[in-house]
Amino acid sequence: xxxxxxxxxxxxxxxxxxxxxxxxxxxxxxxxxxxxxxxxxxxxxxxxxxxxxxxxxxxxxxxxxxxxxxxxxxxxxxxxxxxxxxxxxxxxxxxxxxxxxxxxxxxxxxxxxxxxxxxxxxxxxxxxxxxxxxxxxxxxxxxxxxxxxxxxxxxxxxxxxxxxxxxxxxxxxxxxxxxxxxxxxxxxxxxxxxxxxxxxxxxxxxxxxxxxxxxxxxxxxxxxxxxxxxxxxxxxxxxxxxxxxxxxxxxxxxxxxxxxxxxxxxxxxxxxxxxxxxxxxxxxxxxxxxxxxx
Amino acid sequence: xxxxxxxxxxxxxxxxxxxxxxxxxxxxxxxxxxxxxxxxxxxxxxxxxxxxxxxxxxxxxxxxxxxxxxxxxxxxxxxxxxxxxxxxxxxxxxxxxxxxxxxxxxxxxxxxxxxxxxxxxxxxxxxxxxxxxxxxxxxxxxxxxxxxxxxxxxxxxxxxxxxxxxxxxxxxxxxxxxxxxxxxxxxxxxxxxxxxxxxxxxxxxxxxxxxxxxxxxxxxxxxxxxxxxxxxxxxxxxxxxxxxxxxxxxxxxxxxxxxxxxxxxxxxxxxxxxxxxxxxxxxxxxxxxxxxxxxxxxxxxxxx
Numbered sequence: 001x002x003x004x005x006x007x008x009x010x011x012x013x014x015x016x017x018x019x020x021x022x023x024x025x026x027x028x029x030x031x032x033x034x035x036x037x038x039x040x041x042x043x044x045x046x047x048x049x050x051x052x053x054x055x056x057x058x059x060x061x062x063x064x065x066x067x068x069x070x071x072x073x074x075x076x077x078x079x080x081x082x083x084x085x086x087x088x089x090x091x092x093x094x095x096x097x098x099x100x101x102x103x104x105x106x107x108x109x110x111x112x113x114x115x116x117x118x119x120x121x122x123x124x125x126x127x128x129x130x131x132x133x134x135x136x137x138x139x140x141x142x143x144x145x146x147x148x149x150x151x152x153x154x155x156x157x158x159x160x161x162x163x164x165x166x167x168x169x170x171x172x173x174x175x176x177x178x179x180x181x182x183x184x185x186x187x188x189x190x191x192x193x194x195x196x197x198x199x200x201x202x203x204x205x206x207x208x209x210x211x212x213x214x215x216x217x218x219x220x221x222x223x224x225x226x227x228x229x230x231x232x233x234x235x236x237x238x239x240x241x242x243x244x245x246x247x248x249x250x251x252x253x254x255x256x257x258x259x260x261x262x263x264x265x266x267x268x269x270x271x272x273x274x275x276x277x278x279x280x281x282x283x284x285x286x287x288x289x290x291x292x293x294x
Numbered sequence: 295x296x297x298x299x300x301x302x303x304x305x306x307x308x309x310x311x312x313x314x315x316x317x318x319x320x321x322x323x324x325x326x327x328x329x330x331x332x333x334x335x336x337x338x339x340x341x342x343x344x345x346x347x348x349x350x351x352x353x354x355x356x357x358x359x360x361x362x363x364x365x366x367x368x369x370x371x372x373x374x375x376x377x378x379x380x381x382x383x384x385x386x387x388x389x390x391x392x393x394x395x396x397x398x399x400x401x402x403x404x405x406x407x408x409x410x411x412x413x414x415x416x417x418x419x420x421x422x423x424x425x426x427x428x429x430x431x432x433x434x435x436x437x438x439x440x441x442x443x444x445x446x447x448x449x450x451x452x453x454x455x456x457x458x459x460x461x462x463x464x465x466x467x468x469x470x471x472x473x474x475x476x477x478x479x480x481x482x483x484x485x486x487x488x489x490x491x492x493x494x495x496x497x498x499x500x501x502x503x504x505x506x507x508x509x510x511x512x513x514x515x516x517x518x519x520x521x522x523x524x525x526x527x528x529x530x531x532x533x534x535x536x537x538x539x540x541x542x543x544x545x546x547x548x549x550x551x552x553x554x555x556x557x558x559x560x561x562x563x564x565x566x567x568x569x570x571x572x573x574x575x576x577x578x579x580x581x582x583x584x585x586x587x588x589x590x591x592x593x594x595x596x597x598x
Contacts, residue, residue, distance in 0.1 A: 076297065118592070127405060254300075262533070277520075281356070
């Protein structure tokens with residue numbers, strides 16, 4: 001079973017990255033193991049360890065702050081704006097070479113989902129084929145200081161799973177279709193049109209290769225959870241340093257109370273919903289009777 | 295004014311929801327249908343997740359049907375005994391329907407079966423009602439035609455006869471029980487109260503006078519949807535009370551207006567309107583099945 005999955009994944013990877021060279025550079029993740037789910041902490045640890053081995057300490061480091069580290073979802077919540085700002089710390093003069101670049105990602109917790117494709121069967125359109133995704137973020141925004149293809153090398157992208165197609169790459173179970181690529185493309189297309197997945201190329205402002213700022217808009221239809229912010233410092237398409245910060249997205253007040261009640265005391269919640277409906281119905285009936293008599 | 299729904303986890307316009315509730319409430323008061331067959335697809339259309347649309351729709355139907363049935367109780371147009379028999383059958387049918395639904399889910403063809411059910415049943419009932427009510431309207435314009443006071447159909451020869459005073463019927467309890475079961479099964483599968491199936495079934499199969507059909511149907515729907523609401527809340531946590539309140543505000547007002555309006559319209563005209571409405575919804579759903587969709591792909595997220 002495991003080997004079958006690995007083989008399938010390897011096949012798909014080969015299909016997705018046709019131009020990719022076979023001999024991966026040192027420190028590259030090896031996929032000769034069960035289908036990775038995203039995020040996979042152990043894998044990331046190994047990547048960080050690999051980087052630490054290759055370079056003792058990055059010459060240039062990111063220091064960053066967020067305008068807010070928590071977002072409160074209230075009844076009137078209509079989205080939120082987060083300012084991510086920071087500077088590049090270095091003890092030597094700015095090294096020669098191509099200019100620095102910044103990529104900022106903001107990511108919601110992942111949930112499993114299924115992508116369906118409709119097909120015409122006996123004249124009607126019905127869902128026939130599906131691809132199950134083990135974990136896909138409910139929100140994923142990528143802001144960059146330049147075009148992705150220019151500033152990020154593919155193997156570094158794969159190592160950190162920065163671009164969207166890579167962030168989603170984790171199939172649940174055996175693939176039942178020959179080619180899963182159109183399915184993941186459809187997922188990205190549908191979520192992009194809802195504003196849940198975003199790529200804003202060139203939206204990060206970088207001043208004198210030292211100061212930067214990025215504005216990331218969180219949409220109104222957010223899910224609750226621990227969001228992750230990552231800031232990548234790049235030069236020549238390679239990741240020099242990564243800075244991580246959490247954003248806590250939580251329901252508050254009435255929203256929180258109702259949500260907790262619905263999940264902790266479902267019977268009480270159900271009866272309360274019913275009571276609201278019955279009282280409203282009875283109230284309206286009584287009010288209209290008075291109105292008619294008057 | 296945007297409002298964030300705690301369970302659905304989406305932000306929607308509050309006025310849109312009140313308006314939607316009002317529209318469905320109007321139908322409810324006018325025709326004795328719960329409006330579930332309208333509200334569920336409409337909620338889905340504005341971006342509410344399907345499971346939440348079904349469960350919260352049921353809760354909104356409770357409110358508008360309570361509102362509607364109380365107005366009918368005042369006018370003495372509810373046959374409680376008939377309603378009780380239908381309800382007993384309905385609860386049994388609902389249990390059966392949930393069982394069938396679970397099987398369909400395992401096979402993975404729920405969406406298709408639900409959609410086909412809508413198209414087939416709405417189409418059949420709509421066509422039947424339209425034909426019948428157009429004929430009735432012609433008859434009423436012709437004064438020489440005299441309606442038979444008692445139509446003896448095969449159902450009248452069954453055992454276990456019971457008096458349904460408000461309906462002026464003396465028939466076996468088996469047919470209304472069976473109608474209740476059938477409506478319950480369909481209601482559970484299609485996620486609706488079942489009024490749009492029950493109203494025609496009462497008129498054409500049981501021979502219940504049109505005057506008490508609407509109130510009696512609403513009486514039964516109130517209990518079935520109340521049961522559904524609590525079941526969904528307990529087993530799937532999919533009732534969004536904030537969404538329900540907004541729909542209800544519009545719905546109860548709409549139901550009252552509908553009931554008042556219904557008392558002024560003639561029964562035959564009412565039936566033509568309902569038939570046209572049913573056919574309209576059926577046509578829209580059929581088109582969705584037959585026309586190429588805008589996007590062949592769709593996403594379903596797992597229930598939490």
